[in-house]
Amino acid sequence: MSGVRDFVFQVAMPRVVFGAGALQHVAREVDALGASRVLVLSTPGQRALGERVAALLGGRAAGLFARAEMHVPVEVANAAREAALALGADCAVAIGGGSTTGLGKAIALQTALPVIAIPTTYAGSEMTTMYGLTDAGSKTTGRDPRVLPRCVIYDPELSAGLPFATTVVSAMNAIAHAAEGLYAPDANPVVDLLAEEGIRTTASALPRLRHDARDLDARGDALIGAWLCGTVMGSITVGLHHKLCHTLGGTFGLPHAEVHSVVLPHALAYNAPAAPQAMTRIARALGTPTAPGGLFDLAARHGAPLALKSIGMQAPDLDRAADLAVKMPYPNPRPLERDKVRELLEFAFEGRRPE
Numbered sequence: 001m002s003g004v005r006d007f008v009f010q011v012a013m014p015r016v017v018f019g020a021g022a023l024q025h026v027a028r029e030v031d032a033l034g035a036s037r038v039l040v041l042s043t044p045g046q047r048a049l050g051e052r053v054a055a056l057l058g059g060r061a062a063g064l065f066a067r068a069e070m071h072v073p074v075e076v077a078n079a080a081r082e083a084a085l086a087l088g089a090d091c092a093v094a095i096g097g098g099s100t101t102g103l104g105k106a107i108a109l110q111t112a113l114p115v116i117a118i119p120t121t122y123a124g125s126e127m128t129t130m131y132g133l134t135d136a137g138s139k140t141t142g143r144d145p146r147v148l149p150r151c152v153i154y155d156p157e158l159s160a161g162l163p164f165a166t167t168v169v170s171a172m173n174a175i176a177h178a179a180e181g182l183y184a185p186d187a188n189p190v191v192d193l194l195a196e197e198g199i200r201t202t203a204s205a206l207p208r209l210r211h212d213a214r215d216l217d218a219r220g221d222a223l224i225g226a227w228l229c230g231t232v233m234g235s236i237t238v239g240l241h242h243k244l245c246h247t248l249g250g251t252f253g254l255p256h257a258e259v260h261s262v263v264l265p266h267a268l269a270y271n272a273p274a275a276p277q278a279m280t281r282i283a284r285a286l287g288t289p290t291a292p293g294g295l296f297d298l299a300a301r302h303g304a305p306l307a308l309k310s311i312g313m314q315a316p317d318l319d320r321a322a323d324l325a326v327k328m329p330y331p332n333p334r335p336l337e338r339d340k341v342r343e344l345l346e347f348a349f350e351g352r353r354p355e
């Protein structure tokens, strides 16, 4: 016996088409699903990219819904679903970051419409059965196999124009998925390997992208990292870090990837005493003495925001954020103590480097 404990591992993965220029295969992938009327999804800012997809689809394109928004407000999800029904769509192609993939998932949740995701950030949503919806300032998340995209097209050319500032925080979002996988109650040795390699691959792309944001090899590595990290999150139960970020994003409107980037070193510092092996793996993947300090330095070195107060958090909201983060029970390696979580938030608010 190798000493490996018993475990159960189940992960569903979409078909993946990977490569520079892979976007050109979108019509082929729609045909492979047996679909012929496609609703293309994008954010307003990526409408031109949505139009490019529609042009590639030719007669298969039934319409473009370019209103994806962060945290998927229910009103937007309902409008997109109505558009899909009105157009008789039998497939959705979501091109963009996690917000657009999330909109595709929201439609799929209610209609079982197959989704093709074409990610342009490193959020990793395309690899998970997790979805989120925000209603009246409250974000709920869930899991459903119907929302997992049927196909993912990873084309490094599509993220070549992602501003470096967004690249860094999106990479930190990816790393957060893997980091929490390493101490999840349902982690296992396979998840550990995926997570450690996901962190290493994602972090190692950043210096190359700072040097040349259009480096397609580095963009490809960052997408592989996002894929690995997203796969980890798709197969484990997330803890304090993700719960805090969903509260800060859903209730206080803070930008998703930036919140992840600021909070991650502090959430790991909170959990470090209860998860020493996970910290060792994260530090090893980063090549740094400690996990929390290493991640703080990674963010600082690449110009990411370091303090919640610099991304829109107001000091009087810290108490409520702490209350909300511990309100519902969820698994976390270190028990949730409201005052300690409040202290964590204070450190993150000020942007202090964790010990």
Ligand SMILES: NC(=O)c1ccc[n+]([C@@H]2O[C@H](COP(=O)([O-])OP(=O)(O)OC[C@H]3O[C@@H](n4cnc5c(N)ncnc54)[C@H](O)[C@@H]3O)[C@@H](O)[C@H]2O)c1
Residues within 6 Å of the ligand: 043, 044, 045, 046, 069, 070, 071, 072, 096, 097, 098, 099, 100, 102, 120, 121, 122, 123, 124, 125, 126, 128, 129, 130, 131, 132, 158, 159, 160, 161, 162, 163, 166, 170, 173, 256, 257
């Ligand atoms: N369900 C999951 O598994 C999961 C995982 C991670 C994130 N998410 C969700 O995804 C959302 C955040 O996703 P995100 O961080 O990718 O942000 P996003 O999708 O909102 O993108 C941020 C901004 O960058 C723009 N953008 C995206 N790609 C670009 C590119 N290549 N070039 C230029 N601009 C580009 C977008 O149009 C948008 O304006 C949140 O709602 C979060 O909850 C879900």
Ligand SMILES: O=C(O)CCC(=O)CC(=O)O
Residues within 6 Å of the ligand: 071, 102, 125, 130, 131, 132, 133, 141, 173, 242, 245, 246
């Ligand atoms: O899709 C969602 O909104 C919930 C999952 C999520 O956002 C993961 C993350 O925090 O990056």
